[in-house]
Amino acid sequence: MNMVCFDLEGPLVLEDNAYELMKLIPGGKRVFEVISRYDDLLSLEEGTYEPGNTLSLVAPFLIHSGIKEEDIISMGESAHLTPGVQELISDLTLHGGQIFCISTSYEQYALTVTQRLGIRKKNVTATPFPLDHLRQSFCQEDSRLVEQVIAQIANLRPFVDDDEIKKRLDSFYRERLPGTNSGKVINSIRPVGGRRKVDALKVFVQRTGVPLSCWAVIGDSITDARMLHAVNSEGGLAIAFNANEYALSHATVSLASTNSGELLSLLSAWTEGGRGAAEDFVKTKAVAGAAGGVFHWLNEENDLAHISKIHTKIRRLLREEAGQLG
Numbered sequence: 001m002n003m004v005c006f007d008l009e010g011p012l013v014l015e016d017n018a019y020e021l022m023k024l025i026p027g028g029k030r031v032f033e034v035i036s037r038y039d040d041l042l043s044l045e046e047g048t049y050e051p052g053n054t055l056s057l058v059a060p061f062l063i064h065s066g067i068k069e070e071d072i073i074s075m076g077e078s079a080h081l082t083p084g085v086q087e088l089i090s091d092l093t094l095h096g097g098q099i100f101c102i103s104t105s106y107e108q109y110a111l112t113v114t115q116r117l118g119i120r121k122k123n124v125t126a127t128p129f130p131l132d133h134l135r136q137s138f139c140q141e142d143s144r145l146v147e148q149v150i151a152q153i154a155n156l157r158p159f160v161d162d163d164e165i166k167k168r169l170d171s172f173y174r175e176r177l178p179g180t181n182s183g184k185v186i187n188s189i190r191p192v193g194g195r196r197k198v199d200a201l202k203v204f205v206q207r208t209g210v211p212l213s214c215w216a217v218i219g220d221s222i223t224d225a226r227m228l229h230a231v232n233s234e235g236g237l238a239i240a241f242n243a244n245e246y247a248l249s250h251a252t253v254s255l256a257s258t259n260s261g262e263l264l265s266l267l268s269a270w271t272e273g274g275r276g277a278a279e280d281f282v283k284t285k286a287v288a289g290a291a292g293g294v295f296h297w298l299n300e301e302n303d304l305a306h307i308s309k310i311h312t313k314i315r316r317l318l319r320e321e322a323g324q325l326g
Helices: 017-022 028-043 059-064 069-078 085-094 107-116 131-137 140-153 162-176 181-188 195-208 222-233 260-288 305-324
Strands: 003-006 098-106 124-127 215-219 237-241 253-256 294-297
Touching: 003 195, 017 028, 017 059, 017 069, 017 098, 028 140, 028 162, 059 131, 059 140, 059 181, 069 107, 069 131, 085 098, 085 260, 098 107, 098 195, 107 124, 124 195, 131 181, 140 162, 140 181, 195 215, 195 222, 215 222, 215 260, 222 237, 237 260, 253 260, 253 305, 260 294
Parallel strands: 003 098, 003 215, 098 124, 215 237, 237 253
Antiparallel strands: 253 294
16 A cells, blocks of 8 residues: 655645744744744754744744634635645545645644645644634733743844844743743644654554555655654655755655656655665656656765755745745
8 A cells, every 4th residue: 555644834735834824923924934943943952852843932922913723724725735736646546545644734724735635634643723722821921921022033033143043032932931821832732843743653654554664755844854764764765855954864765846746756666666666766767867856866865965955946936935944
C-alpha cells in the first residue's frame, strides 16, 4: 500500500495561517516575523524546545486582538492551494494510495484545507486551538502586557537584531508571563512540530500496520526535520519540497518546483521499485536535463548550499512572504 504523508503549509497550501491571522492585526505582520525568528533561535539551541511553538507564542496576541475561530476556518476556505496538488492527491488516491497530513497549523485551518482536498479527517493531525474558549480567561492585565511587548519588538528586524529579539522575548515569555493568564494560555497549546510530528506519524504507522520504511513524507521546514529524518533513517522516502536548509539536511530527495504535481512520477517510481527506483528516476532526470522542477538525490550530497539557493528562489516565488519564514 502506498502511504504518503504531507505537511500542510508549503506542500499543500501556499499561505502560513498564523502569519495571515497576525496580519489582520495592526502591526501584526512585523510582530509575527519577530516571534517566528525567536522560535527559530530557540529551536537551534540545545534542549527539548520544539520548533513550531510560534503558534502558542502568538496566541495572546490573537486573543487580545479579537481573532475568532471562525476567522481561522474562513482562511482555510479561501487559502490558495499549491499548484498541482489537487491533481496529485487525486492521482495518488486513484492508484490506491492512502493520504495523510501532519501539520503544525491550527486544527481549524488544517481540517478545512484537507477537507477541500478530500483527505479523510481521521488521517489528519494538527494543533488543537480552542481559541474562543481560551479567550474567556484573558483579562485586562494580559492585554496590557501584550501591548507593551508589541511596542518593544515592532521595530526589530529578524537576523539583523537577533540578539535583541532573544533578549526582549526571553524577558517577556520567561519572566513576565509565567503565572499570568497569558502564560497559562501558552502552556495549554501543544503545537504539532518536531518530535510531535514524529509521534503523530508513529500513531498512523501503528494504526495502519505499515512500517516507516514503506512511507513517503513530504515537508519543507524546520518543523518537518525530525519527521523527515525518522523516515529517511528507516529506509523510507523523505521528500523536501521547496524546502529550507533545515528540511533539506534530513531528507532523502528534494524537489524545487512551482508545481507539486511533479512529485507524482517520483512517488510512482518509489511505489513500484522502492528507494532504488526512486534514486534511478532522479538521476536519470538529472542527466536528461528534463524541463520542469529540479530534483536532487540528497543522500549523496555533501554540500547543500547550492541546492538550498534553488529551493529558496522557488519557495519565495510561490509563497511570497510566507516563504521567508523558518
